Amino acid sequence: MGLVSAAILAYLVSTLWQWYRLSHVPGPFWAAFSKFWMVKESLKGRQPAAIKEVTDKYGSLARIGPNELVTDDPEVLRRMMAVRSVYTRGPWYDAMRFDPTKDNLFSMRDEVAHTKLRAKMAAGYSGKENESMEGTIDAVIARLVNLIETKYISTPNDYRPMDFAQKAQYFTLDIISYLAFGQAFGYLEEDDDVFDYIKITNTFIPIMMIISNVPSLARLLQSRFLRGLMPKESDRLGFGAFIGVAKKVVAERFGPSAKSQPDMLGSFIRHGLTQEEASGEALLQVIAGSDTSASTIRFVMLFILTNPTVYKRLQSEIDNLIASGKISSPVKDSEGRQIPYLQACIKEGLRLWPPASGAFFKEVPVGGDVIDGKFIPAGTQIGSSPIGIHRSKKIFGADAELFRPERWLEADAEHFAQMNSTVDLVFHYGKYQCLGKSVALMEFNKIFVELFRRFDFTIVNPEKPVKIQNAGIWIIEDFWIRICRRDL
Template identity: 45%
Template sequence: MGAITEVALTHVRKIGLGLARLIPVALVLLLALYLIVSTLRQYCRLRHIPGPFWSAISKWWLAWSETQGNLYLDVYKVTQRYGPIARIGPNELVTSDPYLIKHMTNVRSGYQRSEYFYGMRFDPTKDNVLSTRDDNAHTKLRTKMAMGYSGKEVDNLEPIIDRNILALIHLLETQYILPGKPFDFARKAQFFTLDAISDISYGKPFGFLANDTDLYSYIATIEEQLPTIMLTTVYPWIVDVLSSPLFKRLLPSDKDLIGLGRIRGIVKGIVAERFGPDPKTQKRDMLGSFVRHGLTQEEAESEVIMQILAGSDTTATAIRSTILRIITNPLVFSRIHTELASAGISATNPPPSEVISDHDSRTKLPYIQAVIKEGLRIHPPVAGLTSKSVPKGGDTWKGVYLPEGAKVGFGAFGVMRNRQAFGDDADEFRPERWLNSTTEKLKEMEMTLDLAFSNGRWQCLGRNVALMELNKVFVEILRRFDLVVLDPTRPMKTANAGIFLQSEFWLRGYKRD
């Protein structure tokens, strides 16, 4: 009897061991089945919208393109091949239709910011006006900041921009043009925008121009790290991981000596002074306006950091890409100088110590205005997807059904090269289109171009400040200097991580008589 029992127990043990070995296999099979079913469901949900095959079943296509700095061109090619609404991910779409973008971003639109915007948290633990997805919270933040961005509560806004333009001119002339040395204009343009935005924001430039160097290796660090950081727009869950205590210590710290952490440290110190006991610290600059209208100390820190990172890079991109197209296009270059001469603007008039007013640039130099618009159109500074989520119940656009919760991204280069809006030569840099079009066509082009600054409740708060800088800087550089690209076959190194990372734009300059 005991022998029989022992044999039975042995069989039971063998069966138990067999089952124990099967459990991991079963779990793997269940996980594989779940992944197959969920992938099929995602695929079927948007199967009626064309796009690259692999993008329909995985985000790897999107992630790879993002980390390589080519997403802005890849999605443009997708819309060129598959149409104005195309699929670029399991739940991700992109559009080159300006009217759909306007429809999504209208004030009364039911579309919301998607999880893409978690990647706009430059501190993973804190939101800013760019990353905030809740409409009510976003509106409250914008209201507190609107007067500061409008310039109405910033003393001497235009003179602040003027003195930073003069600092740029002085650097170029004394250190490079008169000595006959080539220079990387990509860096100098960003030195200018970084100094200008810090001067406008809290009354003191960082000093990039004065020192003629990448202070704290800030630009180099951003160029190195931003493509990886932007993976959070593809995989938003990374933000939660980075916010955890385990990874938080690896993030930039305000105690760092270089990079974004060093800039954060400077900003944190300046903001702390404004919230101190002495009311005299409240200056009439942009930060002072934010504080007066109710921003908390933590909110002020986040917003100023966002201004510096997003505001300086975008305006620098507009300056660099437009200058490149001006100096490599003899017809545009010649017509600019003809207009400047007709307006009495030369190397010495206005005097070298003066900068053209924003009003005069807008009203007396129509061709310059056309060049600025065409520069923003042909190379929109913000080329991230900035996706919006389709509202509850879904939406239908021109016969295409957009399911609830699908993310629809902004294909910036496709929108700005839309042939219906800009004509068959939309791929060409041709400022004349802004001067020779009918009133109706001009209205359509203006509406489309405005989307470069977003639209409605999400329109860029810094739009007017950026345009004021552009209205001045091209006039002041071009009336003083002739610029030549050193290597026309490779004029500038460009990559994109939502915003453009441009470098090695080597020029040689000559002083105009």
């Protein structure tokens, strides 16, 4: 009994100390004593919305766990992620290992190793070393257009609805697999969920994001005793099958007769990635690059189709630029960047529904920090409130909850710069900025032009146009649309 009493006393003292060290930061009362609040909101699929409600109620810096705070201040996030910042990634990232035996660029917490690996990979994401990038995206858009033309055109006598949510992810999966491995996995060609990847990841990633709230549980699952429960390369379908494909393709590129290729994987190899590193990073590209880009494409499309004035203005802008010879066929990335209303629509879509909506906790360095006028001790985990940041009325105006692309055209230069730098945080910042940013923006700059120049779209179920869940990423399903050829 003495040991039991001592254990209970030790637990109570530890709990009270944890509560006390951050008791000056407001937040939901019970969240200060356990991670139940965080796990509960993850299980309900509404953690980003719940975190915004917390920062709205308790202030820009709020407490959501025994050692976890969140902020909706863009300046605090920039300071934490700056190149010379002494903040580091917190244990939250331990759950982001796709292969339980090793880290990838996203899960890596060793700052020196992360910087070195990132430097080796950066060139592969640029158009300088990856000269085929824009042509690859054009080729995959052409496949999407062909799929629509051959299977999903409706007429007065023929009704062929298409799930745009599904096809948007087929599109991004084919692009990123083409860029990562030098060959598309064939989602658009097969018009099918190859390897059951989407089905499996829609189950696996929500679990991974829930576990990220309890990093010790992630480390337990990745231990040699339990890692057999994780996806593995011998699996025939899903996540594990992707691991196997990644390793097979990369092994071929490291073979004795292999030649250097002008793609991402070729760049990674030329810059010194080992075979094991290249396998892990190619896999990361597919997982991280396809879901986030697909989410933005879906949301921008949803907002356009549910706002008739936006739809009409965007399509007119595209038509006028085509008529004046300012848009090529296919549209060039450089041309897409110069289409004002298109860019406003893209920025609004990124802003209202940030594609990666996890908390991304960073660890307060030795010596602590002062945030929002409060001293925060070393070791505290500080995450972001992504929806709170990007729907800030202070930054974006009283109608910040509204999709209104015009705000980007009405803003003066100073206000535009403030809004733009805030939206850029969806790609993170500084030493943690997403390497795939240029790829994603190139996709956005092209796909909407190529679709709206050719087709007219109607939402099939206006009373409930789409199903949306959150699991750190957005799981978006049943976005059914009717597509007709335009009479030009």
